[in-house]
Amino acid sequence: MDIQGNMIRSTIQGFSTSYLLYTACELGIFDALYQERRHVSLLAEELAIDEDILFRFMRPLVALKYVNEEKNYFNLLPLGERLAGQAKDSLKDFLLFTGRQAMPYWSKLCEAIKMNKIPYQLVEKQPYFQAQIQQNEKFEVFHNMMSKTSEQLQLDTYFAAKKDWHCIKTIIDIGGGSGEIIVKFLEYYRNAQGVVIDLQHVQQKAEEKLALYGFDSRCTFQAGDFFHAVPRSGDLYILSRILHDWEDEAAITILRNIAESMSENSALTIIEKILPEVIEGNASHLYMTDLNIWTMCGGKERTQSQFEALFHQSDLKIKALYPLKEDDYLIEIVKKDFEYQEGII
Template sequence: MTSTAPKKLPPLPVLRAIERVRDALGTLHRKLVPGHIALLELQIAGFLSQAISAAAELGIADELAEGPRTPAKLAGALGIDEGGLRRLMRLLVSYGVFAQRRDGSYELTRIGDALRSDAEVTLRDLSRFFGSPYHRNHWTHLTDAVRTGEAVGQALDGASFFEYAAVNREVGELFDNAMTSVSTLAIEPLLAAYDFGRFGTLIDVGGGRGSLLTEILGRYPAAQGIVFDLPNVVDDLTADLEAAGLGQRCTVESGSFFEEVPQGGDVYLLKHIVHDWSDTHAEQILRTVRAAMRPTSTLLLLELVLPDHQRPHPGKFIDLEMLVNTEGGHERTEAEFRALLARSGFTLVRTVETAAPDCVLEAVPR
């Protein structure tokens, strides 16, 4: 596979400075308006999220990718009510998701472009998943999850999320596609922040459809890799790797990371795996990986790391997602990761920030 040219990302200090300014302006706004107004603004943000999900489900961005459309032509192409479309777009235009020209036609913006199904970095399926009846129903029971400290899946569905998604493939496939979107968001910042050039064989544990490893191997032609995941996840993945020109450099193995993972890798990647599990289960996964590693191997966890500050951070949202939908999964601070790794036979060497919310936690066997 031919390596793609790295995208130019702003320097990390610049991004962090912008985040601090943004957070400060948000805090100032909330302090200047009456408390009940600030609370109301926060509360109705959920309406905006659902409106974006509706736009994703309807395929509005895909239609506008062909060029500006009048409300009548857009509604006709989508097979929906023009009045309902106008009302949805009025809200989304006001937040810059779409734009409305002087002639009344709608067009894409750089924000709405990410809702295209064929965008280089698409969030369409992620938006559809967050707005799906399944996900909304679970979040309706956030109060129960907070009260009990337990996920709501068993009470609502009779199964944990992963068990339910494995059987109900409409939900499972939507979730898988949504997680591929999240993976795409993290890949470029990861490659910009971390040098994989010193590793010969990379093993992506829980690697899904291999999007991360495919991109890494494309950037590092001398490297080889193994994608490891459950049999139903990696089914037919070998054909995809061959089509991508990686048939000679990347293989596929299947199994459970609770039992055994491929041996002998120079580096073991676990992206967004550990946060899905309780400390007990996470330690079991890490010990399985530790047993397969050589003394000179390296472990890389790509995860959100909860900050010590009290400003907004994506990890604080996802932590509640873990509470609602996983059996004991949660986001962790760097200190909590350090302790978890130590109990599992690792020493945390360093934490590397990326331009995305994710960090790279680099650890070695003890």
């Protein structure tokens, strides 16, 4: 058996598995089978798909253990349940975002590298985040994916180490989207009021989500642009998964604006992935994530030393580093001018 050849062929055809899952999601297969067994003929009728094509389409889903089949009846297995929109820990929005936005840009990877361009630029006419403002369909896909990802973020490690819940009065979430992250902080910092800062087109969704969570009395939305100014008077600032969207010069601009608004008692919490300082075989998914963020919008994932270089140029420094789940870290930052007692943990 050609083990190496089979491994290479499997990797080469990985794109087809991605398209298989994405298409199943777009067709509504996972949603239709969620907690309900279906005969192939009924499923085909409900989804308006040719029965023979549907059965052939379902076979690899069965082989890959996303779906179970018995006597032409199909039901979801645990992997398939994660791709149904009804699931609490659903990855449906991430899959739709990947299929609708990331995959077309990756198809231009070779051409873009040769031309020294971002793959996104060979597909779209507008900068990535400008398209989110002007094209509602793109905004919906991006927003749903980011909201679900933020909902699933676990900050237990950070909160378990903190003892200052009564000291924080004002929390400002910069680029906070519809508020999924700041809600987690407000639940811990029970005496605090919150402000979500983001572009105007996010306001309606943010206010709806804050009301849904029951935090509309403690948190407001304020339209703003972190490239121009950041509100003062924050005890705690949040910057969650923002810096990786931007190259270094833009990231430094964001950080400097925040630093100028921080007082000697303010802290900035940054949530990002951190790459290993040297290439590690078990970090291949992080390197692919780094390429993906560049392909999408020209951003980058960074090592700790690369983050430290950004902070140094922004008059900031690391106070503590908290590992979270799923390769995320919370980096606690203070202004460089002020001394602190804690070390990096």
